[in-house]
Amino acid sequence: MSQWNPHDRPPPHDAPVQDRLRRDPPARTQPIRDVPLIFRSPPERRPEPMPGPNGPIPPNGHPSLEAGVSTAYRVYDEYMRRGRDAARGFGGSWNEAGPLSYGDMARRAMRYWSDAIGMMFDFAGPMGFMPQHGRAPGSPYTHSPYGGYDPRAAYAPQGRYEPPPPYGKPEPPAPYGRYEPPPPRERYEPPPQRAHAPPPRERYEPPPPPWATRGPGPAAPAQAPRPSLEAPELGAGIALRFDVHLGRAAEVRLHLGPGAAGKHLVAPALAALDAQGAPPLEGVRFSNDGAIGLTLQVPPEQPAGTYSGVVIDEASRTPVGRVTVTLKA
Amino acid sequence: MLAEIVPAVLQEYGAAARSRLFQYIPAREPRRWLYDLVADYPQRGGRGFRPSLCIATARAFGCPPEDALDTAASIELLHNAMLVHDDIEDESERRRGKPTLHTTHGIPIAINVGDMLGLLGLRPLLVNFRTLGPRLALRILEETERMASETAEGQAMELGWRHENSTSVREADYLEMVLKKTCWLGMIHPVRVGAMIATFDSVDPDSFIRFGFFLGAAFQIQDDLLNLTGDENDYGKELGGDIHEGKRTMMLIRLFEAATAEERERLGRLLALPRAERTREEIAWVRERMDHYGCIEYAREVAQGLAGAASHEFSLLFGALPDSKDKRFIEALPRWVIERA
Numbered sequence: 001m002s003q004w005n006p007h008d009r010p011p012p013h014d015a016p017v018q019d020r021l022r023r024d025p026p027a028r029t030q031p032i033r034d035v036p037l038i039f040r041s042p043p044e045r046r047p048e049p050m051p052g053p054n055g056p057i058p059p060n061g062h063p064s065l066e067a068g069v070s071t072a073y074r075v076y077d078e079y080m081r082r083g084r085d086a087a088r089g090f091g092g093s094w095n096e097a098g099p100l101s102y103g104d105m106a107r108r109a110m111r112y113w114s115d116a117i118g119m120m121f122d123f124a125g126p127m128g129f130m131p132q133h134g135r136a137p138g139s140p141y142t143h144s145p146y147g148g149y150d151p152r153a154a155y156a157p158q159g160r161y162e163p164p165p166p167y168g169k170p171e172p173p174a175p176y177g178r179y180e181p182p183p184p185r186e187r188y189e190p191p192p193q194r195a196h197a198p199p200p201r202e203r204y205e206p207p208p209p210p211w212a213t214r215g216p217g218p219a220a221p222a223q224a225p226r227p228s229l230e231a232p233e234l235g236a237g238i239a240l241r242f243d244v245h246l247g248r249a250a251e252v253r254l255h256l257g258p259g260a261a262g263k264h265l266v267a268p269a270l271a272a273l274d275a276q277g278a279p280p281l282e283g284v285r286f287s288n289d290g291a292i293g294l295t296l297q298v299p300p301e302q303p304a305g306t307y308s309g310v311v312i313d314e315a316s317r318t319p320v321g322r323v324t325v326t327l328k329a
Numbered sequence: 330m331l332a333e334i335v336p337a338v339l340q341e342y343g344a345a346a347r348s349r350l351f352q353y354i355p356a357r358e359p360r361r362w363l364y365d366l367v368a369d370y371p372q373r374g375g376r377g378f379r380p381s382l383c384i385a386t387a388r389a390f391g392c393p394p395e396d397a398l399d400t401a402a403s404i405e406l407l408h409n410a411m412l413v414h415d416d417i418e419d420e421s422e423r424r425r426g427k428p429t430l431h432t433t434h435g436i437p438i439a440i441n442v443g444d445m446l447g448l449l450g451l452r453p454l455l456v457n458f459r460t461l462g463p464r465l466a467l468r469i470l471e472e473t474e475r476m477a478s479e480t481a482e483g484q485a486m487e488l489g490w491r492h493e494n495s496t497s498v499r500e501a502d503y504l505e506m507v508l509k510k511t512c513w514l515g516m517i518h519p520v521r522v523g524a525m526i527a528t529f530d531s532v533d534p535d536s537f538i539r540f541g542f543f544l545g546a547a548f549q550i551q552d553d554l555l556n557l558t559g560d561e562n563d564y565g566k567e568l569g570g571d572i573h574e575g576k577r578t579m580m581l582i583r584l585f586e587a588a589t590a591e592e593r594e595r596l597g598r599l600l601a602l603p604r605a606e607r608t609r610e611e612i613a614w615v616r617e618r619m620d621h622y623g624c625i626e627y628a629r630e631v632a633q634g635l636a637g638a639a640s641h642e643f644s645l646l647f648g649a650l651p652d653s654k655d656k657r658f659i660e661a662l663p664r665w666v667i668e669r670a
Binding site: 079270311312317 | 390391392393396500501504505508524527528529531532533535536538539542543546630631633634635637638641645646647648649650651
């Protein structure tokens with residue numbers, strides 16, 4: 001009697017255990033979290049380990065590399081799917097979920113204008129156009145360009161934090177209060193270009209387990225392969241160098257990876273690496289009409305220095321290279 | 330060569346972030362019961378892994394380190410805040426080689442110190458409004474809020490399992506918990522905000538989740554392995570402490586799957602006990618069963634697989650960038666997380 005039948009008479013209670021009616025275990029005891037599983041056949045049940053003379057034998061010790069990585073990918077996919085579902089219900093600070101009413105837009109516009117005018121006055125103050133009434137020298141409110149509270153200024157008069165004596169030897173003062181990048185900057189040397197670069201794989205595939213590579217029959221004990229931790233070779237990027245003369249000397253270094261070919265590229269504003277307080281360098285434009293073109297507009301007042309930023313594939317918003325511009329004085 | 334760069338960069342960027350962090354700790358009263366204790370965990374050192382990853386990512390994308398330094402300090406402050414609370418929740422006894430804060434000063438004071446560390450972690454993000462501009466600073470603030478939410482959700486998963494003495498936790502559940510609890514704060518968030526700062530929020534931040542997840546999961550499994558097999562002085566926490574705390578690690582989950590019904594029952598009874606009632610003999614039995622069923626080797630191999638996957642994701646994200654010290658540092662991390670002792 002393999003299936004439970006309600007019309008069968010149950011055996012007596014003193015019947016041997018193996019003759020008693022048994023229900024099959026429920027098909028599922030946990031919620032199905034893996035949605036695609038609904039459309040697939042259920043996984044095979046893991047066999048119980050057979051008991052050995054000294055207790056159950058250990059489960060097979062084959063590497064669980066493949067299983068672990070595929071589980072991780074599945075967890076990631078499920079996590080992202082749920083995240084996307086949840087995100088539909090929420091809007092960021094800049095991108096709301098639903099359309100705004102005219103009233104909301106008007107109120108927001110008023111607030112932006114109010115902020116902009118407030119900032120203008122705040123900038124005018126330090127430049128000497130506005131009196132700094134009611135603010136004592138050294139006040140944390142004096143230094144903030146937005147007229148707000150400046151925590152650095154608040155802490156500055158009290159000096160750096162020093163640990164109290166009862167808690168052991170005070171830490172020696174750090175060599176610098178502000179981070180200073182190491183002065184000798186390595187320049188990028190483009191590697192030699194190769195003829196062919198394989199495209200990057202979408203997903204990591206762990207190396208085959210040892211039993212998959214072993215031949216039939218009693219094979220010699222093979223060394224279990226370890227996963228390669230070296231990144232797969234993407235091939236050398238396209239490295240170009242331009243000397244652009246814009247009334248002043250400038251050096252442009254452009255590094256593009258293989259993924260940049262045929263893409264529509266954009267470059268956000270380039271950050272100043274060594275010019276303290278310099279505004280970002282904007283006006284870097286790419287064109288692609290078969291050949292990649294780069295247009296660079298440098299304002300005459302842009303301070304000399306090195307500016308760097310990432311090059312992005314506009315469609316996928318993934319980084320495909322970097323551009324560095326050095327403006328000479 | 331790759332592995333050598335990691336300690337060097339961690340030392341350089343970790344020191345820079347710590348230096349900036351201490352600028353945000355006020356030197357004012359009440360010192361004895363608050364600010365001195367706020368500085369306690371950061372003063373104990375630590376590797377500075379999270380802030381270093383943030384700075385290195387920003388630099389690899391072509392950004393000056395100064396732009397990322399306040400955000401890196403914020404990450405380290407928030408990390409320390411969570412450590413204080415985690416130690417209470419886990420009833421941990423040691424942190425970075427010294428007694429935990431709540432064991433020396435009591436739980437109420439430790440909770441308050443953790444709260445203040447969390448608040449101080451927001452300060453650098455407000456400074457970002459001045460240095461990076463309001464739009465980017467707000468995006469980083471949003472990212473931080475998301476990271477904190479994910480971390481709290483992950484912690485809730487783990488605490489819930491222990492509260493209910495759940496024995497049905499599977500590997501996928503564990504990995505999801507690690508994704509939220511460990512990976513968001515430790516890896517995903519630093520890489521995302523580092524890239525965000527460097528590119529003025531122009532790259533898709535979601536593309537960094539997979540790299541951070543695989544790297545962080547390998548990191549967490551290795552951390553759990555060190556808790557069982559490491560050197561206590563190097564590790565800084567009590568060996569076997571995870572079993573003592575009833576933490577659902579990959580090795581424990583594997584043991585539940587591999588053990589006999591009687592062993593599972595004994596294991597369930599042991600984990601149902603209050604921490605103080607779990608004896609050394611019982612902990613040693615769990616450890617011995619883990620060895621018997623190859624749970625430790627199993628977890629080690631999964632960690633290696635995840636590290637390989639992280640390397641692959643690195644090549645997709647950073648492969649197009651020119652060679653630099655920072656790129657090499659990030660490239661070396663997957664190997665480093667599974668080889669560290």
